[in-house]
Amino acid sequence: MPKPKVATDWLGDCAGCHMSLLDMDERILAVLSKVQLTSSPITDLKHPPPDGVEVGVLSGSINNTSNLAVARMMRKRCKCLVAMGDCAVMGGILSLRNAFDMKEALQRAYVDTPSTVDGFIPESDELAKPLRNRPVDQVVDVDVYLPGCPPSADAIFHALCELAEGRTPILEGETLKYD
Amino acid sequence: MSALCVTIDGKDITVESGATILEAARTAGIDIPTLCHHPALNDIGACRMCLVEIAGVPALQPACTYPVADGMVVQTESERSVQMRKFVLEMLFSERNHYCMFCEMSGDCELQAQAYRHGLAHWTYPTPNPRLPVDASRRFFLMDHNRCILCRRCIRACSDVVGNHTLGVMARGAHTMVTADMDQPFGDSTCVSCGTCLQVCPTGALVDRRSAYMGRHADVQTTESACAFCSVGCAITVVTRNGRPLRVEGGFDGPNAGVLCARGRFECLEGRERVAQPMVRRNGELTPATWDEATTRVADAFRAARPGAVHAWMTAVALTETMDAMADAFRNRLGAEVSLLSRPPEGPLPNGGALADIDAADRILVVGGDLRETHPVVAYRIQRAADHDAAITLVADGPSSFSAMAHEAFPMARLNDACKECQDAARPVIVYSADLPPEARQALSGLSTGARLIPLHSAANMPNALTLGLGGAAAWEECDLLYVLLQDGVLTEEQRERARSAAFVVLHAAYRGPDDDLASVLLPAPLWHERAGTFAAMDGRRAVVKPSTRRPESVWPEAAVFEGLAARV
Numbered sequence: 001m002p003k004p005k006v007a008t009d010w011l012g013d014c015a016g017c018h019m020s021l022l023d024m025d026e027r028i029l030a031v032l033s034k035v036q037l038t039s040s041p042i043t044d045l046k047h048p049p050p051d052g053v054e055v056g057v058l059s060g061s062i063n064n065t066s067n068l069a070v071a072r073m074m075r076k077r078c079k080c081l082v083a084m085g086d087c088a089v090m091g092g093i094l095s096l097r098n099a100f101d102m103k104e105a106l107q108r109a110y111v112d113t114p115s116t117v118d119g120f121i122p123e124s125d126e127l128a129k130p131l132r133n134r135p136v137d138q139v140v141d142v143d144v145y146l147p148g149c150p151p152s153a154d155a156i157f158h159a160l161c162e163l164a165e166g167r168t169p170i171l172e173g174e175t176l177k178y179d
Numbered sequence: 180m181s182a183l184c185v186t187i188d189g190k191d192i193t194v195e196s197g198a199t200i201l202e203a204a205r206t207a208g209i210d211i212p213t214l215c216h217h218p219a220l221n222d223i224g225a226c227r228m229c230l231v232e233i234a235g236v237p238a239l240q241p242a243c244t245y246p247v248a249d250g251m252v253v254q255t256e257s258e259r260s261v262q263m264r265k266f267v268l269e270m271l272f273s274e275r276n277h278y279c280m281f282c283e284m285s286g287d288c289e290l291q292a293q294a295y296r297h298g299l300a301h302w303t304y305p306t307p308n309p310r311l312p313v314d315a316s317r318r319f320f321l322m323d324h325n326r327c328i329l330c331r332r333c334i335r336a337c338s339d340v341v342g343n344h345t346l347g348v349m350a351r352g353a354h355t356m357v358t359a360d361m362d363q364p365f366g367d368s369t370c371v372s373c374g375t376c377l378q379v380c381p382t383g384a385l386v387d388r389r390s391a392y393m394g395r396h397a398d399v400q401t402t403e404s405a406c407a408f409c410s411v412g413c414a415i416t417v418v419t420r421n422g423r424p425l426r427v428e429g430g431f432d433g434p435n436a437g438v439l440c441a442r443g444r445f446e447c448l449e450g451r452e453r454v455a456q457p458m459v460r461r462n463g464e465l466t467p468a469t470w471d472e473a474t475t476r477v478a479d480a481f482r483a484a485r486p487g488a489v490h491a492w493m494t495a496v497a498l499t500e501t502m503d504a505m506a507d508a509f510r511n512r513l514g515a516e517v518s519l520l521s522r523p524p525e526g527p528l529p530n531g532g533a534l535a536d537i538d539a540a541d542r543i544l545v546v547g548g549d550l551r552e553t554h555p556v557v558a559y560r561i562q563r564a565a566d567h568d569a570a571i572t573l574v575a576d577g578p579s580s581f582s583a584m585a586h587e588a589f590p591m592a593r594l595n596d597a598c599k600e601c602q603d604a605a606r607p608v609i610v611y612s613a614d615l616p617p618e619a620r621q622a623l624s625g626l627s628t629g630a631r632l633i634p635l636h637s638a639a640n641m642p643n644a645l646t647l648g649l650g651g652a653a654a655w656e657e658c659d660l661l662y663v664l665l666q667d668g669v670l671t672e673e674q675r676e677r678a679r680s681a682a683f684v685v686l687h688a689a690y691r692g693p694d695d696d697l698a699s700v701l702l703p704a705p706l707w708h709e710r711a712g713t714f715a716a717m718d719g720r721r722a723v724v725k726p727s728t729r730r731p732e733s734v735w736p737e738a739a740v741f742e743g744l745a746a747r748v
Contacts, residue, residue: 083301086278086279086280089300089301089302090278090301090302090306091278091306092278092280093278093280093281095278095308096281098308099310135302137301138305142301145300145301146300147300147301149279149280170298171298171300172298176295176298176300177295178279178280178285178291178294179279179280179282179285179286
């Protein structure tokens with residue numbers, strides 16, 4: 001039987017969850033002996049293959065139109081979708097922005113910050129448009145939740161091994177953390 | 180009270196009748212999850228976390244308010260209860276902002292702990308995330324309504340423990356909000372900033388400005404001590420991290436039952452510039468000096484001073500060990516006239532009462548002084564007793580911050596009439612200012628044999644100063660040397676004026692302040708959280724003060740300074 005395929009991608013996040021994934025250290029070899037990693041933001045191939053994967057992993061929140069497209073593509077191309085990290089599970093730190101008007105937030109980020117000189121709010125059809133920040137499950141169905149900011153390497157290792165064996169991972173004890 | 184037998188999770192437990200299921204379970208080591216329950220507060224069954232299954236009772240019942248009955252059989256972890264608790268938690272998490280990642284309480288939060296215990300990996304229900312206000316109108320702590328779970332612990336602390344009744348709720352259902360008075364900003368309300376609500380809040384809704392984000396419970400150290408700012412002698416826990424004080428918490432097992440005042444909890448940690456090392460006056464300016472240089476100057480001044488023209492003033496807040504060492508060194512070896520910065524009472528002080536007696540009192544006579552200002556924790560205790568139908572009689576001249584809650588008020592001239600009112604009381608308590616004239620105190624002690632009397636001293640360790648026979652500052656003809664042990668305090672205008680007539684002034688103080696310009700030599704004293712010793716509290720207790728942070732090497736213990744001086748002179 002071929003090894004189950006796994007693809008990961010990131011949305012609006014700080015890359016910390018993927019750092020935590022790398023933090024598995026040599027256990028990555030053990031994971032790769034059980035699954036085939038087709039693509040991820042930190043490998044050469046970035047997008048899940050069109051013929052699909054068994055497990056898709058998304059970190060980060062839905063924060064703009066690009067995140068929305070990436071999430072929808074992953075959902076379409078995977079059988080089981082894992083929301084990895086607090087941003088994907090609950091919306092995370094970017095939800096703080098929801099308390100402000102979008103114009104106000106952009107003005108603050110691109111113009112008013114003390115370190116910015118001659119700032120302007122970028123506008124181009126090629127750029128993604130910001131959206132009200134949401135967790136992944138408010139846009140596409142999520143099968144497995146992996147909270148944590150970031151989830152520990154132990155939690156990610158446990159989850160990937162369980163999924164590779166065809167089981168639904170359950171986080172408890174030290175692996176279940178919200179911060 | 181009769182004993183009842185109940186079965187909880189298969190264990191047979193015998194408890195007194197009147198106990199709740201929660202109390203019975205805890206005596207047997209069975210841990211029923213709770214959120215709105217707090218051991219110091221009355222239970223109201225608000226949060227529904229402690230729902231348990233009782234055989235023969237169709238609906239699940241809250242363990243914290245349900246009294247046990249003989250033969251009752253209870254399941255605390257039945258599938259139905261656990262499912263219901265998870266549902267309650269999911270609802271709580273969906274209501275407001277409970278993102279742990281940027282919350283001050285994360286790691287110490289009771290809501291978070293329950294979510295971990297019940298394995299909540301995500302939020303089942305959508306989070307509408309209403310944008311609620313953050314009330315930062317109070318100086319020491321703020322209220323973030325977005326983190327509030329409406330458990331009403333703060334409200335119960337305010338009303339049941341402090342008797343202040345500032346907090347309450349308004350509106351209904353999902354729109355319910357904790358409010359102060361008639362929806363005032365907290366800072367403009369009748370809140371006294373005692374901080375009891377802050378201490379009992381289970382989530383990050385009430386946030387201490389000073390210690391927020393400074394360390395979780397696992398990162399900090401705690402020291403059990405006593406507050407020595409007034410003669411009540413409240414039990415405190417000083418929370419420190421890496422030798423820096425973060426906050427002060429009230430000891431629920433202490434005589435103060437967890438309550439502190441704004442001074443003991445917050446103001447004592449406000450940033451004042453400390454006297455970090457000895458300073459001497461050169462060319463009219465106070466400049467840093469070594470201990471050797473400073474003590475040499477002081478010793479020279481002692482030697483040069485004429486006999487009878489050497490005076491020492493001591494704060495009556497000083498701990499017993501410091502007081503004894505100073506009295507001994509200055510009286511017996513340095514030949515100084517030692518007196519107190521606050522005027523000690525003359526004559527006997529009838530006593531014998533304690534704070535706990537106030538709880539059981541049916542009539543409380545408050546005589547003289549303004550306790551809400553001088554001894555707030557006693558005032559809160561009396562407020563609380565008034566809620567339990569104790570009659571309050573106030574005897575005072577002029578307006579008092581206590582007059583609004585007194586059932587009867589008399590001027591001081593009619594003290595005897597006020598005493599007559601108390602004659603029939605079954606458990607009278609008399610709280611009086613120790614500064615009353617001796618004849619007034621005489622009248623009080625003759626009142627009734629059953630009365631509990633609590634004298635309120637103007638300074639924390641006044642009882643010890645009295646045993647040393649120290650008096651108020653005596654008049655002097657001429658003063659060649661004045662040594663002032665000031666510690667945290669400041670001189671009164673009158674004292675400052677007198678100190679100016681001294682030829683040489685040594686100021687021994689913890690903080691820089693308005694009196695520095697008097698000093699020929701300024702010596703550093705340890706800060707309150709660096710001191711070790713004891714003091715005599717108002718009820719005769721020997722309160723133990725333990726240091727919670729380390730004294731810097733440039734600051735010597737006061738007793739060592741006195742000893743060094745005496746040895747040199």
